[in-house]
Amino acid sequence: MDLNDRRQLPLFSIGTVQKLTGLSARQIRYYEEHELIQPARTAGKQRQFSFADVERLMLIREWLDEGHNMAGVKRNFAEMESRKARNKSMTKSEPSDTEVYKWLEREMLHNRSQTESHFQGDLSRFYRKR
Incomplete structure (x- = not known):
């Protein structure tokens, strides 16, 4: 299992995520409603968050604290994804x-x-x- 796979493992409950991010449960659910995060669910339908989800929530909080609105946050994530896709397409393979x-x-x-x-x-x- 590589590092990226480990970052995606759902480990944290919403209570733990609240403590880590300083966000309320309502805020976290609101960001999920706006599809900014997609936490995994247990068989009992409880949310389970990964390290990657926590990092995204912290980024959301940072951008909102800087004065961005939800549209700005979504735009920032779209730009990050397009930049990541461009970088992947430009990556050269290693020479033999x-x-x-x-x-x-x-x-x-x-x-x-x-x-x-x-x-x-x-x-x-x-x-x-x-």
């Missing part, structure tokens, strides 16, 4: 070891005329001309 080796070899052996290199020090002794 073979690609890194070839890149290093090309850099060390073939680009000697450049005054600046991506590498500091002399690694070319590890590569021999063939």
